[in-house]
Amino acid sequence: MRKHPKDLERNSLYPCSSGSDPSNTQTGTHDAWPCPGAGQGGSSRRGFLLGAGAVAVGAGALAVGAAVSGCERKPKGPGAGRDKDEMAAEMARARAERAREPGREPGREPGREPGREPGREPELGSARDRPVESPPRPPYEVPSSVAGRGVIFGAEHKGMKGKDDLPAREPVEKMLDHLMAELTGKSKPEEAWSVLFRPDDVVALKPNTLGRDPCSPSPALVALLVERLRAVGVKPGNIYIFDRPHFDGTKLLAALKAGSASKDGPMSGVRVGLMDEFGYDPREVKISNGQTEKLSNVIHRATAILNVPVWKDHGLAGVTGALKNIGFGMMKVARAFHPNACTPAICDFYALPMVRPKIRLTVADVHRVIIQGGPRGDGRPEHNLWLDRLYVTRDPVALDRLHWQELDRLRKGKALPLLMKRGKDGGKDGTPIHVLQGASMGLGEGELGKIKLTMKTLA
Numbered sequence: 535m536r537k538h539p540k541d542l543e544r545n546s547l548y549p550c551s552s553g554s555d556p557s558n559t560q561t562g563t564h565d566a567w568p569c570p571g572a573g574q575g576g577s578s579r580r581g582f583l584l585g586a587g588a589v590a591v592g593a594g595a596l597a598v599g600a601a602v603s604g605c606e607r608k609p610k611g612p613g614a615g616r617d618k619d620e621m622a623a624e625m626a627r628a629r630a631e632r633a634r635e636p637g638r639e640p641g642r643e644p645g646r647e648p649g650r651e652p653g654r655e656p657e658l659g660s661a662r663d664r665p666v667e668s669p670p671r672p673p674y675e676v677p678s679s680v681a682g683r684g685v686i687f688g689a690e691h692k693g694m695k696g697k698d699d700l701p702a703r704e705p706v707e708k709m710l711d712h713l714m715a716e717l718t719g720k721s722k723p724e725e726a727w728s729v730l731f732r733p734d735d736v737v738a739l740k741p742n743t744l745g746r747d748p749c750s751p752s753p754a755l756v757a758l759l760v761e762r763l764r765a766v767g768v769k770p771g772n773i774y775i776f777d778r779p780h781f782d783g784t785k786l787l788a789a790l791k792a793g794s795a796s797k798d799g800p801m802s803g804v805r806v807g808l809m810d811e812f813g814y815d816p817r818e819v820k821i822s823n824g825q826t827e828k829l830s831n832v833i834h835r836a837t838a839i840l841n842v843p844v845w846k847d848h849g850l851a852g853v854t855g856a857l858k859n860i861g862f863g864m865m866k867v868a869r870a871f872h873p874n875a876c877t878p879a880i881c882d883f884y885a886l887p888m889v890r891p892k893i894r895l896t897v898a899d900v901h902r903v904i905i906q907g908g909p910r911g912d913g914r915p916e917h918n919l920w921l922d923r924l925y926v927t928r929d930p931v932a933l934d935r936l937h938w939q940e941l942d943r944l945r946k947g948k949a950l951p952l953l954m955k956r957g958k959d960g961g962k963d964g965t966p967i968h969v970l971q972g973a974s975m976g977l978g979e980g981e982l983g984k985i986k987l988t989m990k991t992l993a
Contacts, residue, residue, distance in 0.1 A: 674838070676894065676928070680718055680729060684979035686927040686936060687716040688989045694901055694922040700785065701752040701901045706924070708992055710758055710897070713926040716988060724765045730894045731838055733767025738836035738892075739775045741899075742843045742859040743784050744909045749918065751842045751899040753789035759840060759897065761800045770803035774832045778809055778863065814866045821882035828866040833889060841896040841930070845921075845937050846904035846911070847945075851876040852953045852966025854909050855937045856896045856930035857977070860884050861968075875962040881972045884930070890977070898925040898933060905944045916948060931978025932985045934969045939982060 681687070689709040696702025711723050720726040731737065739759060741751040756775065763773055775790055793801025805812075815834045818826040833839070843859035850872050851858055861880035862868045871879035884890060900923040904911045911918055927933045942952045956964045973980025 673891065674732065674735075674894075677729060680928065681716075682928050684929055684932050684985050685717075686925055686929065686932055686985065686987045687713045688923055688925045688987060689713050689992055690921075690923050690989065691992045692922055693993050695920060696754075698785070701754050701899075703754040703758070705993065706752065706754045707758055709924045710755070710762075710926075712990060712992065713897075713924060714762075716990075717926050717928075723762055727762045728766040731763060731766050731768060733769075734772075735763075735768050735838045736772045736836050737763055737768055737774065737838045737840055738832045739763075739773060739840045740842060740859060740863055741775065741777055741786065742854065742863065743777045743786060744854070749844050749846050749902050749904045749908075749911060750784055750786050751844060752901060753786050755897070755899050755924070756786060756790065756842065757793065757801060759842070760804055763840075764800060770801075771805065774805045774812070774836065776805075776807055776809050776812060776830065776832050778868075809864070819883075819886055819888075822878050823882075825871060825879065827871070829886075829888070830864045830866075833864045833892075836892055839889070839893045841893055843896065843898050844903070845898065845900045845941070846908040847906060847941055847953065848876075848908045848964075850963050851880065851968060852964060853934060853938050853941060853969065855934040856898065856927075857881060857884050857934050857968060857972050860889065860893065860930075864889070873963075875965055875967050877962070877968045877971055880968040881975055881977060884972070885975060885977060893930075894928075896925075896927050896930055896933060898927075898937075900925060903941070903944070905941055905948065906950055919944065929978040931969060931972040931980050933978075934966070934972070935980050935982060936985060936987060938966050938969060 676682075689712055691705040691709050694701045694705045694709075711726075714723065714726040715721050718726040718729045720729060739756070741756060743750040760770075760773060760775075764770060787806070790801060790804070790806040793799055794804045794806045796802050809830050809832070813831045814828040815831055816828065818828050820826045839860070841856055841860055843854070843856045846854050848854045848858070852875060858876070858880050861882070861884040862871065862876065865871075865883060871883075900921050902918060903921050904918050906912065906917040907914065925933060925936075938953060945952065954965050970980060972978060979985055
């Protein structure tokens with residue numbers, strides 16, 4: 535198995551051009567470290583490493599590389615064959631193109647915010663042409679006393695449903711605190727959360743809101759998660775809550791935005807928004823099938839990730855749960871990665887070295903579940919069911935395998951085919967094979983007989 539040389543720089547995690555211009559990331563051949571087990575079939579892969587050829591590039595070099603991509607270099611200075619009118623017209627076109635960039639405000643220069651001195655680090659989303667890294671600090675190791683591989687804790691509360699067809703705070707709080715005590719062995723909420731999160735953490739809280747209001751994490755749960763993070767000392771400005779464009783228009787986003795904008799309260803100052811608003815790191819990462827994509831600045835900036843999935847079926851991936859919420863929930867454009875039941879993309883992105891080590895906790899909001907018509911749902915009440923549950927774990931594969939089993943049980947009761955039996959035209963689309971891939975890559979426990987679920991009914 536090939537390993538990273540110790541002297542490779544951080545940028546070796548990203549593919550680079552093999553052409554003469556090292557700043558050009560848009561053309562050329564991308565090299566990558568091979569997946570262990572390559573050549574032995576996808577099911578034998580247990581992980582992968584990215585990168586080869588460290589390239590030290592700055593924001594300016596990236597911008598130049600993008601500008602000259604696919605073009606011959608032109609001579610500079612007098613005699614370049616370009617008159618003043620031509621150059622003036624080109625400069626005007628460039629200014630017009632920059633003005634049309636998403637998120638750019640009139641008169642704002644790249645990498646510079648109003649009132650911010652040169653040289654100071656900009657806020658996410660204000661400088662989209664420069665890499666964003668996590669603050670330097672020692673890697674955090676979760677104590678061995680915290681339940682890990684194959685262990686899931688669940689709670690059910692039949693009084694969970696409150697006003698506006700949403701979970702009420704009191705039962706959600708009771709369930710969450712009970713589950714965290716079980717997971718960490720600490721009875722007090724602040725002590726339990728301090729086992730997994732530190733005061734100086736930058737936390738990326740990632741809900742799955744593609745199911746919109748019928749199947750998204752509840753405002754009560756997300757607000758409680760923020761309160762628990764703040765109770766252990768995490769600063770509100772270091773908590774990011776983000777999702778893809780479908781986050782817009784949901785009750786969850788409206789509630790979080792209102793709380794964030796308030797002058798006081800637990801949500802005050804928390805950074806809430808669409809992923810596009812925070813921008814994307816310009817460096818593309820590469821997965822095992824050769825595809826590349828950019829990741830959210832939030833993921834690069836974070837030191838800890840709090841995964842907040844829901845349970846629902848998916849017409850291509852089979853299930854949408856812990857693995858897919860992170861694997862497909864942080865890239866700029868996910869459309870190209872859906873063929874072959876979204877495999878290997880879901881687990882490859884989840885396992886990235888700038889992603890997986892940061893995932894401290896998964897809290898699944900299963901107050902409702904979509905058993906057919908996912909990921910958005912088909913609007914039929916018999917396919918969108920209340921389950922009144924929460925689950926916590928540090929094993930995404932075990933949770934998704936339990937999710938898969940429960941969806942099959944519910945689907946069978948509605949005379950719907952089992953998930954592995956619905957591949958279109960005998961193919962894989964619509965089947966949860968990415969969960970099996972996650973197990974083969976060592977991301978968690980995939981055998982039902984080895985998964986330990988502790989379930990508690992609280993009311």
